[in-house]
Amino acid sequence: MVVIKDLHKSFENQVVLNGISMHVENAQNMVVFGRSGTGKSVLLKCLIRLMEPDAGEVTIDGKDVLSLNLKELNILRKDVGFLFQGAALYDSMSVRENLEFPLIRNFEYTQGKIDEKVSEVLEAVSLEGEIDKMPSELSGGMRKRIGLARSIITKPKLMLYDEPTTGLDPITAKEISSLILDLQNAYKMTSIVVTHDLLCAKIIADRAIVLKKGHIHSEGTIEELLSDKDPFLVDFFSDEVINKNGRD
Amino acid sequence: MASRLYKFLDVTEKRLQSFFELLAGLTLFSFRFVKEVFVPPYEVEEIRKHMIELGMKTLPIVGVTGFIIGLVITMQLQPVLQRFGAEAFLPGSVGISIVRELGPVITALIFAGRVSSGIGAELGSMRVTEQIDAMEVSGVNPFKFLVVTRVFATTFILPILTVYVIFIALIGAYIAVVLVQNMTWEYYTGRVIFSVEFGDAIPGVAKTFVFGYIVGIVGAYLGYNAKNGTEGVGKASTTSVVVSSLLILVFDMILVKLTLWLWPIAK
DSSP: EEEEEEEEEEEEEEEEEEEEEEEOOTEEEEEEETTTTTSSSHHHHHHHHOOOOSEEEEEEEEEEGGGHHHHHHHHHHHHHEEEEEEEOOOOOOHHHHHHHHHHHHHOOHHHHHHHHHHHHHHHHHHHGTTTOOOOOGSSHHHHHHHHHHHHHOOSSSEEEEEEEEEEEEOOHHHHHHHHHHHHHHHHHHHEEEHHHHEEHHHHHHEEEEEEEEEEEEEEHHHHHHEEEEEEEHHHHHHHHHHHHHHHH | HHHHHHHHHHHHHHHHHHHHHHHHHHHHHHHHHHHHHHHSSOHHHHHHHHHHHHHHHHHHHHHHHHHHHHHHHHHHHHHHHHHHOOGHHHHHHHHHHHHIIIIHHHHHHHIIIIIIHHHHHHHHHHOOOOOOHHHHHOOOHHIIIIIIIHHHHHHHHHHHHHHHHHHHHHHHHHHHHHSSSOOHHHHHHHHHHHHOOOHHHHHHHHHHHHHHHHHHHHHHHHHHTSHHHHHHHHHHHHHHHHHHHHHHHHHHHHHHHHHHHSSSSOO
């Protein structure tokens, strides 16, 4: 379970997170909505201390993340997967090397076991044939899939997704969203998904929050948020629907 | 007039501030390198890979440059020595200039242009595309894996390249000597070996360890801390060359003084 209490983060004079408190139950998919610049990605990065929050508490499975030393933090991070906005594949490594990297660095598996795990995740994202390609030879959707495969290869308990469908065409975006849901069902992970994509959220979300000016404006299921008469939510989701329809 | 002065002072203040920030950042980055270089895992395979890659990438350009430098310095010195009736000293003086100064500094400057910018661009690109963050999430220390390995590789490959350049430059110098004087290879090498002492060769090559470290740490620092997208990557790349070249020349000045004090030239 992930618990966040009164999280604050500022950059110079700009307050990005202003007292965020939320919790995500085990095996739950939480979607984080919000306009650009409201601190959604910063929230994800603060959770695993890719950025240091100014104040607050973050607990993952009972461990106080902000008080861990680097060694303890790295042990915790083995149980966390992160799909970055641009997939963040290592340019100088092939798909195989990208997937092997977290296994070689963190576990003492035999080469046979590593090969088995690589094949398993490639099959899960339906890209078995791309194993020896370089990231530059892959399309945007393929990169996202490989990024996803690399994130789940260590079987994390918590998955963090930063805009998983951004920059993809609607069909590929839907495929990625469905893939996230399938993997979630298969691996029983807790997920926090930052997105603008309402369709993606509809497919995968159990619950959602909407950020506004550094704090949580609303929380509930997608249906509850969509039926809410709050002017900000009406405006936000109508824009999302218009954008989605425009793209479709 | 007053507003112009204020503007000038404002710009000067900002430039001085960013200069001192760079120096402070580089110093702290160096301390972190020293702290982490002794901590396992040692990433020997990565260091070996970078040494081969950086060495092979720079070998042709430094070889050609060394050959031309040897040729040109000989062609320049020959008429000067002839004027004083000291042509017999040509191999010795060319040898000493190449071994003590030209070989190490020219190799380091070319290495800086080729490698420091490359490291700055590569790490900068990894930073802005979140590859460094991805590495950190994987439980890997990116500083150790990306920075320590590259700086270690540049520190130890540059002296090897310098020795290679010195030999190529001496061959270039011999060809120039043969063009203007009737001199055998045996006589030429004999005069060079006779003139170049231990106290010339060791400090000349030893200072390239420092130059190699500068090339690596500057490129890595600017790349690792790059921001503002592709613009930041470009800036990291170009600034790496400028700063590392400048630091090489500054440290050369200091090291020359130091080596002259430690190994004075025999009178």
